[in-house]
Amino acid sequence: MKQLTISSRFLFIVSLVMLSILFTVYSELFLFSKNVEIPYWITMLPEPFSLFGFPGFTRISIFICLLPIFFAKEKTLASGLLLMKIVFLSIVPVLIIYSFEIIPKIEGYRAWFNLSFQYFWIVCFHCLIPLCALFFFIYLKNSLGKQDATL
Secondary structure, eight states: OOOOOHHHHHHHHHHHHHHHHHHHHTHHHHSOOSSOOOOHHHHTSOHHHHTTHHHHHHHHHHHHHHGGGGGSOOOHHHHHHHHHHHHHHHTHHHHHHHHHHHTTTSOTHHHHHHHHHHHHHIIIIIIHHHHHHHHHHHHHHHHHHHHHHHO
16 A cells, blocks of 8 residues: 655645544534534525535535545545545544443443444435545546646
């Protein structure tokens, strides 16, 4: 496996920290709940952020946090792996905080099942669309870069 360049490491860390902070600060928006209380300020955001309401805000904010990887000078597959590492690692802090809140309330295996479901929920519902969209843009950037190099 190829070592990351310094700029790719820096962009990886920046993106990981930004997404971890987003998940931790606004955990009530990302963790599964039957009734989500949307903060009033989300409705006051300009059009792209308030597009599609609550899911639109979460997905656009995740996309913005993952955007630094677009500027990494990595191949398409390596950039995709970086994106997946960021998504899978950035959820860990919010789940650790959530586990201290939920494990005393739920006994036995149900608490661990709940934590694994929360992990799955954040990845599939909130992160999948921004992840795929950014990977598509990275693929376009790298394929257009190859075409420019051959001309």
